[in-house]
Amino acid sequence: MSYRTLMLAQQDGMCLLTLNRPDKRNAISYELIDEMIAALDAVKNSGSQILILTGAGNTFCSGMDLENLKAITSRTTEENIKDSETMAQMFRAIYDFPKPTIAAVNGPAIAGGCGIATLCDFTVASTEAKFGYSEVRIGFLPAIVSAWLVRQIGDKAARHLLLTGNIISAEEALVLGLVTEVIEHGRLLERAREIAVQLLKNSPTSLRETKRLLNSYARRDLEWQVDLAVEASAAIRTTADFREGISSFLEKRKPKWGGDSITVPPK
Numbered sequence: 001m002s003y004r005t006l007m008l009a010q011q012d013g014m015c016l017l018t019l020n021r022p023d024k025r026n027a028i029s030y031e032l033i034d035e036m037i038a039a040l041d042a043v044k045n046s047g048s049q050i051l052i053l054t055g056a057g058n059t060f061c062s063g064m065d066l067e068n069l070k071a072i073t074s075r076t077t078e079e080n081i082k083d084s085e086t087m088a089q090m091f092r093a094i095y096d097f098p099k100p101t102i103a104a105v106n107g108p109a110i111a112g113g114c115g116i117a118t119l120c121d122f123t124v125a126s127t128e129a130k131f132g133y134s135e136v137r138i139g140f141l142p143a144i145v146s147a148w149l150v151r152q153i154g155d156k157a158a159r160h161l162l163l164t165g166n167i168i169s170a171e172e173a174l175v176l177g178l179v180t181e182v183i184e185h186g187r188l189l190e191r192a193r194e195i196a197v198q199l200l201k202n203s204p205t206s207l208r209e210t211k212r213l214l215n216s217y218a219r220r221d222l223e224w225q226v227d228l229a230v231e232a233s234a235a236i237r238t239t240a241d242f243r244e245g246i247s248s249f250l251e252k253r254k255p256k257w258g259g260d261s262i263t264v265p266p267k
Contacts (some may be wrong), residue, residue, distance in 0.1 A: 001198025005032040006039055007056070014196045015048035019116075020056030026064040027137075030083075033090045040093045050196040051097065053120060054104040054189065062131065069138075069200050070250060073243050079217065080234035087112065088144050088230050094119045095148065097217060098208050100199050103194040105129040106185070110167065115145035118152060118178050121211070124192050125170035126185040132167035132177055139245025141236045143229035147222055153177050201253045 007018040012044045017039055020024040043051050055061055059068050094101065094116060103109075103120035107129045117131070125131075132150075133142040142149075144168065147178055148159045153176045161168070161176075171177040183191045199207065236242055248255035 001042060002037060003035050003039065005029065005231070006035050008039055008042070010026075010043075010209045013048060013200050014050040014052060014193065015043045015046065016054065017043065018051045018053040019053075019061055022059070023056075024057040024065060025062035025108075026055045026113070027062050028066040028067055028087075028116075030086070032065075033086055037093050038191055040097055044098060045263045047245035049207075050199050051098055051099055051101045052104055052189070052196060053116070054191045054192070055095075055106055057107070057267050058128075059066040059107040059113075060105045060109040062108060063113050063134070066250065067133055068088070069140075069246050070142040072237050072245055075237070077234065077238065080237045081230065084144065084233040087233070088226050091115055091144055092226070097174060097202075098211060098248055100196075100211070104188050104193055105170070105179075105213075108167070111135055111142065114178075115148070119145075121146060122180045122192075122195055123178065124188065124195065125173060125179045125182050126188045127170055127182060128185050129170040129173075129179075129182075130167050130193030131170070131173045132165065133162050133169065134165045136163065137165045137238065137245070138241075138249045139236070139257070141233055142207070143233040143236075146228060147229055151218060183245060220263060 004022050005019070007020045019032070021027060021029070021032065058204040072083065072258065075083070101120040102122040102124060104116040105117045105123060105125040107126065107128055109117040109130055111134055114131050114133055133145065146158065146162060148163070157176050170179060170182045174182050232258045240258045244255050
């Protein structure tokens with residue numbers, strides 16, 4: 001299969017999957033989501049045993065594509081739910097991928113891009129990488145990734161990141177537990193491959209079953225939490241604050257928040 005938003009290269013038992021929209025800072029488009037899901041399925045069924053995920057250019061992934069965000073403001077509730085479910089499907093596909101995954105974060109990983117980077121088994125960050133969930137700055141909601149984030153760094157730290165929208169350095173992300181290690185920029189892919197070589201020495205059956213076991217511990221809670229997050233993500237798109245946040249961002253002005261509210265039914 002050929003890809004328009006990704007590059008896929010396989011060699012020596014490992015696969016390098018590159019987000020390939022450098023002119024858009026590797027932003028997440030609907031096309032990229034579809035291709036990511038397809039590429040993960042292809043690698044799962046290939047002879048490669050380790051997946052390395054990185055970004056082309058100077059950015060790992062800047063989050064949702066601006067044109068897609070703009071289109072969201074005019075979508076129906078049903079369309080918003082479907083969009084949210086598709087995003088959740090991509091995150092689940094990364095988290096549940098049966099083979100070891102290594103994110104080589106070469107630059108900023110923001111919002112959904114931060115989710116892609118930190119849902120991998122290993123997250124190796126360049127000294128030039130940055131991380132954060134900036135959704136609240138544009139009236140959006142970092143809903144779907146929050147289910148995993150709380151497990152990764154704890155409730156208090158997750159609240160700080162998600163409510164402030166702060167962008168943090170690779171070193172700060174390492175302290176929080178979002179990152180496995182920080183490496184100088186020029187050695188990033190080399191280090192990712194070193195980890196892959198180490199993993200290739202292990203039994204692929206053992207690696208697969210270890211991942212399956214670890215993921216099973218949280219599966220029941222994650223299922224309903226992600227379902228709830230999908231509803232919340234779809235619901236906030238109907239608010240005036242979301243429309244104002246997107247408009248002000250695109251128009252490069254300060255937002256004028258109204259503070260309207262939504263109700264998401266409890267699970």
